[in-house]
Amino acid sequence: MLDVRGLRKVYEGSGRRTEAVRDLTFTVGAGELVCLVGPSGCGKTTLLKCVGGLLAPTAGEVSLAGRRVEGPPPGLAFVFQEYGRSLFPWMRVGDNVELPLKQKDMGRARRRELVADALASVGLADAAGAYPWQLSGGMQQRVAIARALAYEPEVLLMDEPFAAVDAQTRADLEDLVRRLWRERGITVLFVTHDIDEAVYLGERVIVLSASPTVVREQFEVGLPAERDQVHTRVAPRFAELRTRVYEQIRAAKREASGAVRKDTPPLR
Numbered sequence: 001m002l003d004v005r006g007l008r009k010v011y012e013g014s015g016r017r018t019e020a021v022r023d024l025t026f027t028v029g030a031g032e033l034v035c036l037v038g039p040s041g042c043g044k045t046t047l048l049k050c051v052g053g054l055l056a057p058t059a060g061e062v063s064l065a066g067r068r069v070e071g072p073p074p075g076l077a078f079v080f081q082e083y084g085r086s087l088f089p090w091m092r093v094g095d096n097v098e099l100p101l102k103q104k105d106m107g108r109a110r111r112r113e114l115v116a117d118a119l120a121s122v123g124l125a126d127a128a129g130a131y132p133w134q135l136s137g138g139m140q141q142r143v144a145i146a147r148a149l150a151y152e153p154e155v156l157l158m159d160e161p162f163a164a165v166d167a168q169t170r171a172d173l174e175d176l177v178r179r180l181w182r183e184r185g186i187t188v189l190f191v192t193h194d195i196d197e198a199v200y201l202g203e204r205v206i207v208l209s210a211s212p213t214v215v216r217e218q219f220e221v222g223l224p225a226e227r228d229q230v231h232t233r234v235a236p237r238f239a240e241l242r243t244r245v246y247e248q249i250r251a252a253k254r255e256a257s258g259a260v261r262k263d264t265p266p267l268r
């Protein structure tokens with residue numbers, strides 16, 4: 001479904017050159033839920049922007065259903081971390097969710113139906129008439145998810161979507177994502193720096209190195225499809241995977257700081 005091959009991204013400008021992503025190759029099958037986890041600043045957002053056609057890669061390519069991605073492809077939706085900036089405060093919730101549908105060739109009645117269905121799916125059937133700023137952070141992120149769902153995407157890209165909400169809301173939203181994934185059969189690529197979140201949510205976890213990024217390791221999660229916050233998180237398989245992913249991330253950070261030391265002469 002989603003094919004990333006030899007992806008490289010170097011930012012250049014203002015006299016600076018940053019190689020954010022060095023050489024990334026991975027695939028995500030149709031209907032899979034894959035979590036990408038890596039150290040802070042390792043290039044996760046850069047990667048997702050390249051996958052979503054928002055940034056042109058310096059080398060390599062991304063293809064979606066066999067077609068090379070050269071701009072935001074139809075059938076793909078994003079959910080970003082900063083829900084506060086991704087919803088328009090002057091528009092009611094229903095209008096925020098409806099907005100992307102206006103690019104599609106469909107009548108108003110169908111748009112309204114999709115909006116109502118998406119809001120009901122995220123537990124906000126009654127919120128269509130409210131403004132985003134009248135809702136809690138977790139509810140606003142639900143609206144952002146509803147907006148992505150209403151678009152009926154084949155692929156959903158999520159960039160640390162729950163980093164800014166409290167722990168209990170985060171747990172509810174994780175369960176929401178798994179439920180929607182199972183009900184709707186969407187392909188989901190979920191980026192996080194939270195190891196537990198990656199293992200709890202994913203069917204597969206791809207561990208990235210520190211920037212400049214390469215794929216370090218991949219794990220099949222192998223936990224039952226039916227997960228819950230209490231029992232799954234104390235399952236032996238969960239603990240084993242969390243440890244293995246943690247070791248990989250720690251090694252990635254060590255290597256990155258080793259690389260810095262190599263380039264910097266010791267103090268005398």
Ligand SMILES: Nc1ncnc2c1ncn2[C@@H]1O[C@H](COP(=O)(O)OP(=O)(O)OP(=O)(O)O)[C@@H](O)[C@H]1O
Pocket residue numbers: 011012018019020039040041042043044045046047193211
């Ligand atoms: N527009 C840009 N111009 C120049 N450098 C950039 C730009 N965007 C990101 N970078 C650099 O690319 C590297 C990767 O950044 P990116 O935001 O992709 O990482 P990340 O893993 O998403 O970070 P975090 O975990 O903090 O969210 C960093 O060194 C960053 O400074």
